[in-house]
Amino acid sequence: MAPTVVAADRIVEALTAAGVGARPAGPVDEVDGVAAAAVAVVRDTFTTAAAVRVAAQHRLTVVARGTGTKSTWGAPPDRVDLVLDTSRMADVVDHAAGDLVLHVQAGIRLDAVQRALADAGQRLAIDPALAESALGPGTVGGTIATAAAGPLRLSHGAVRDLLIGITFVRADGTIAKAGGKVVKNVAGYDLAKLLAGSWGTLGVITEAVFRLHPAPRASRWLISESLDPHSLDRAIQAVVQSQVVPAALEIDRTPDGEGSVALLLEGFEDGIGARVEQGLALMPAGSVDLKPPSWWGRLPGNAASTLLKLTSEIAALPALLAAVDSCGAPATVRGSAGVGVMHAAVDGDAATIVDVVRSLRSRSAQWGGDVVVLDAPRDVKAAVDVWGPVRGLALMRRLKDEFDPGHRLAPGRFVGGI
Amino acid sequence: MTTTSRRERAGASPSAITALAARLRARLGTDAVIDDHQRLRTYECDGLAHYKVTPALVVLPVDADGVAASVQACAELGVPFVARGSGTGLSGGALPHAEGVLIVTSRMRDIVEIDPADQRAVVQPGAINLQLTKAATPFGYYYAPDPSSQQVCSIGGNFAENSGGAHCLKYGFTTNHVTGAEVVTPDGERVRIGGKAPDPTGYDLLGVLVGSEGTLGIATEITVRLTRLPECVRTLLAGFPSTDEAGAATSSIIGAGVVPAAIEMMDALAIEAAEAAVQCGYPAGAGAVLIVELDGPSADVERQFEQVEAFCREHEAFEIRIAADDAERALFWRGRKSAFAAVGRISPDYIVQDGVIPRTALSQVLRRIAEVAAQHGIRVANVFHAGDGNLHPLVLFDDRDPGAADRAEAVSGAIIDLCIEHGGSITGEHGVGADKAKYMPRMFGEDDLDTMQMVRCAFDPAGLSNPGKVFPTPRLCGEVPGRRSADDAVHPLQRAGIAEVF
Numbered sequence: 001m002a003p004t005v006v007a008a009d010r011i012v013e014a015l016t017a018a019g020v021g022a023r024p025a026g027p028v029d030e031v032d033g034v035a036a037a038a039v040a041v042v043r044d045t046f047t048t049a050a051a052v053r054v055a056a057q058h059r060l061t062v063v064a065r066g067t068g069t070k071s072t073w074g075a076p077p078d079r080v081d082l083v084l085d086t087s088r089m090a091d092v093v094d095h096a097a098g099d100l101v102l103h104v105q106a107g108i109r110l111d112a113v114q115r116a117l118a119d120a121g122q123r124l125a126i127d128p129a130l131a132e133s134a135l136g137p138g139t140v141g142g143t144i145a146t147a148a149a150g151p152l153r154l155s156h157g158a159v160r161d162l163l164i165g166i167t168f169v170r171a172d173g174t175i176a177k178a179g180g181k182v183v184k185n186v187a188g189y190d191l192a193k194l195l196a197g198s199w200g201t202l203g204v205i206t207e208a209v210f211r212l213h214p215a216p217r218a219s220r221w222l223i224s225e226s227l228d229p230h231s232l233d234r235a236i237q238a239v240v241q242s243q244v245v246p247a248a249l250e251i252d253r254t255p256d257g258e259g260s261v262a263l264l265l266e267g268f269e270d271g272i273g274a275r276v277e278q279g280l281a282l283m284p285a286g287s288v289d290l291k292p293p294s295w296w297g298r299l300p301g302n303a304a305s306t307l308l309k310l311t312s313e314i315a316a317l318p319a320l321l322a323a324v325d326s327c328g329a330p331a332t333v334r335g336s337a338g339v340g341v342m343h344a345a346v347d348g349d350a351a352t353i354v355d356v357v358r359s360l361r362s363r364s365a366q367w368g369g370d371v372v373v374l375d376a377p378r379d380v381k382a383a384v385d386v387w388g389p390v391r392g393l394a395l396m397r398r399l400k401d402e403f404d405p406g407h408r409l410a411p412g413r414f415v416g417g418i
Numbered sequence: 419m420t421t422t423s424r425r426e427r428a429g430a431s432p433s434a435i436t437a438l439a440a441r442l443r444a445r446l447g448t449d450a451v452i453d454d455h456q457r458l459r460t461y462e463c464d465g466l467a468h469y470k471v472t473p474a475l476v477v478l479p480v481d482a483d484g485v486a487a488s489v490q491a492c493a494e495l496g497v498p499f500v501a502r503g504s505g506t507g508l509s510g511g512a513l514p515h516a517e518g519v520l521i522v523t524s525r526m527r528d529i530v531e532i533d534p535a536d537q538r539a540v541v542q543p544g545a546i547n548l549q550l551t552k553a554a555t556p557f558g559y560y561y562a563p564d565p566s567s568q569q570v571c572s573i574g575g576n577f578a579e580n581s582g583g584a585h586c587l588k589y590g591f592t593t594n595h596v597t598g599a600e601v602v603t604p605d606g607e608r609v610r611i612g613g614k615a616p617d618p619t620g621y622d623l624l625g626v627l628v629g630s631e632g633t634l635g636i637a638t639e640i641t642v643r644l645t646r647l648p649e650c651v652r653t654l655l656a657g658f659p660s661t662d663e664a665g666a667a668t669s670s671i672i673g674a675g676v677v678p679a680a681i682e683m684m685d686a687l688a689i690e691a692a693e694a695a696v697q698c699g700y701p702a703g704a705g706a707v708l709i710v711e712l713d714g715p716s717a718d719v720e721r722q723f724e725q726v727e728a729f730c731r732e733h734e735a736f737e738i739r740i741a742a743d744d745a746e747r748a749l750f751w752r753g754r755k756s757a758f759a760a761v762g763r764i765s766p767d768y769i770v771q772d773g774v775i776p777r778t779a780l781s782q783v784l785r786r787i788a789e790v791a792a793q794h795g796i797r798v799a800n801v802f803h804a805g806d807g808n809l810h811p812l813v814l815f816d817d818r819d820p821g822a823a824d825r826a827e828a829v830s831g832a833i834i835d836l837c838i839e840h841g842g843s844i845t846g847e848h849g850v851g852a853d854k855a856k857y858m859p860r861m862f863g864e865d866d867l868d869t870m871q872m873v874r875c876a877f878d879p880a881g882l883s884n885p886g887k888v889f890p891t892p893r894l895c896g897e898v899p900g901r902r903s904a905d906d907a908v909h910p911l912q913r914a915g916i917a918e919v920f
Binding site for chain 2: 096098099100101121147157158160161170174175176177178180181182183184185186187188189190191192193194196197198202213214215217237240241242243244245267268270271272273274275278309311312313314315316339340341367368369370372387388389390391392393394395396398399401402403414415416
């Protein structure tokens with residue numbers, strides 16, 4: 001698609017006429033280095049549909065944005081005519097506390113969600129790992145769109161597993177719903193799962209319904225530090241194969257190969273003591289804390305590093321870590337050891353990163369996972385295949401063609417140029 | 419595609435079936451193809467026996483190649499096909515197509531691999547649910563989704579229907595436990611998605627495939643998560659004066675932050691049936707019983723179990739039994755797990771309904787069900803997964819009694835309406851299948867259904883994979899307005915002079 005500059009005032013005019021708040025875009029509205037023409041501020045499903053209909057009429061490309069914490073993730077979009085700012089679409093629609101179900105608008109921030117649930121002693125068990133620089137977590141919509149997860153995934157599953165209903169706006173402006181407000185429901189296709197991790201390329205998510213869990217009455221972190229690779233792996237395996245039922249099991253590994261492992265136990269005050277004893281027996285020189293270690297739930301690296309998402313079979317984690325150690329660049333690795341998802345921050349110039357990614361992908365069969373470049377400086381992204389090989393890509397293209405035949409929703413952002 | 423051509427595709431001519439039979443015999447072997455009418459009738463229904471259709475042809479492939487060859491042949495000749503595992507489904511999801519092929523996976527029963535280190539198992543689609551748990555148990559693991567039919571149902575069928583079970587309150591459904599699959603797509607291609615690692619790159623194809631009721635393809639190999647056996651399991655059985663008190667106890671338990679592995683309820687009529695069938699010895703005179711099971715680390719379970727017991731007493735449980743061992747636990751569960759079949763002891767005919775309501779609406783909905791049943795002169799026995807509001811009303815009738823079947827059907831439909839009215843679902847675990855496609859427009863709008871069918875069009879544009887299930891009316895594929903054309907290469911605003919190219 002040829003780069004174009006669209007007359008922002010004409011777009012703003014069309015949106016305003018449709019009753020949607022809009023303004024010309026500025027430099028802060030760039031999406032991963034791609035300048036936007038205009039910004040529409042949507043307030044609910046209906047204004048989002050109105051904005052998307054205007055975009056459809058004028059064949060504008062559309063990128064949804066919450067707080068923008070992940071706007072540099074994935075591949076940059078080919079073109080951004082219209083940014084849909086969802087951050088004002090931030091209401092709790094319904095909290096059915098007795099049913100442990102929450103219905104929210106997609107632009108609400110996750111920390112606002114947790115605050116709204118605290119009084120009822122409940123939580124949404126989604127704690128996406130944040131960049132060191134992030135001031136707060138992103139929105140519900142962005143978390144769903146990127147399928148971002150964090151430590152609690154081990155015990156509560158990924159976003160897809162907690163999302164029980166979804167409302168979204170299709171590329172043509174049609175409003176569609178799937179799922180519902182009850183946890184147990186097998187009526188119709190589970191479009192919520194399709195939208196989760198679709199990176200804004202199939203529809204604009206406007207509302208979500210989640211299954212909630214009781215907030216833990218007691219939490220303890222068990223931490224072992226300064227472990228060599230062998231001891232780290234032994235500790236992980238001991239916990240994974242045990243019956244202590246960890247809420248989370250995270251590791252943090254420095255470029256020199258030294259690692260820490262932290263185990264989170266959640267439960268009730270009068271039962272957790274015994275479980276802590278059990279847990280400590282599995283961890284070399286472990287200590288107990290009421291707070292998480294500083295690196296907990298934080299992505300490694302900084303704006304200059306390349307952030308990789310590395311998945312693996314659980315027991316093949318040592319093979320993955322060994323490959324990272326010998327990849328030719330210093331890397332810090334953190335992630336959910338009991339799940340098989342790691343994030344690595346690699347430092348190096350574009351040429352180095354290209355080699356690192358190639359090296360890891362060529363060996364990834366050893367650990368049975370994928371190597372994705374989640375975030376990176378622009379010159380790095382321009383030089384690498386961000387998403388790497390994909391199984392079932394032909395089916396994914398067909399889905400994209402059905403949902404967005406004009407390829408106007410976040411074009412180029414996702415796998416295979418989708 | 420025109421409507422006419424679609425109608426032509428809806429079934430195959432006898433000569434096409436003859437050609438298909440010959441071709442598949444040559445490819446899969448004579449014993450893998452059935453076209454004898456008497457033998458075909460063995461497959462005329464699944465677990466929902468009042469829907470019967472004799473398939474034109476049955477094939478029994480022994481491997482993925484055989485499934486792919488069967489589907490390819492169907493795709494080339496425009497013949498519809500339906501996949502079937504053990505045939506235990508309760509929504510007619512595996513109901514055959516009269517002019518189509520039934521692809522049965524019962525000869526693909528292998529458990530390919532138990533991999534405790536990675537907490538995964540790889541199975542063929544015909545592998546039996548309970549066999550998988552038995553194979554994993556020596557390693558300290560089990561397969562968590564446990565539909566009541568787990569002794570006979572297949573993992574492939576569970577995959578298609580997104581099966582749940584009593585323990586899905588805590589552990590989730592099939593969809594939360596599948597991490598990989600090899601699938602034969604409706605055009606006959608073999609596609610591998612995911613594996614033992616999480617998050618395969620790209621759209622969550624498994625997320626839509628699981629629970630798609632065989633309309634998007636046929637799984638030929640499935641990789642599932644194995645769950646660590648809990649350190650401790652405690653089960654109690656409590657007798658209550660009525661379902662109101664049992665429901666209130668359930669709400670208190672959940673409200674206290676306890677997440678039991680299961681909370682099951684049965685009302686007086688369901689208890690009567692279970693007693694008649696399996697002599698489970700539930701508390702005499704109970705208007706409702708609750709079975710509550712907790713599992714996990716011993717320290718937590720013991721403490722929460724005391725709480726659960728206290729809540730039951732607080733809500734007037736007149737008898738509480740605690741399973742002393744596995745044998746007694748099995749006895750508690752026997753009454754519950756046999757409940758559907760057991761009503762055969764107290765009624766010659768019955769409809770098993772499956773609907774979901776928000777748990778907090780339980781008492782209200784049960785009262786309404788009783789009213790509706792009384793109005794129609796029909797008895798309803800209630801069995802439910804109380805923890806997640808999944809009702810299984812058993813609508814009892816005698817088909818010899820003129821008009822009784824219609825009245826039972828009316829009550830059954832009214833129950834579904836009650837579920838929708840309370841913001842619930844028309845099916846919690848049995849699926850839509852052939853039985854409930856007609857209810858889909860009551861739960862979803864036209865646009866919602868149209869959007870779901872866009873997924874169908876992406877996977878199965880010819881509409882050959884289990885046609886007529888899930889959706890009340892097919893969507894014509896390939897007629898999407900605004901389809902990308904060469905014209906799109908030029909930005910319209912640019913064409914209109916609003917934008918310019920640099």
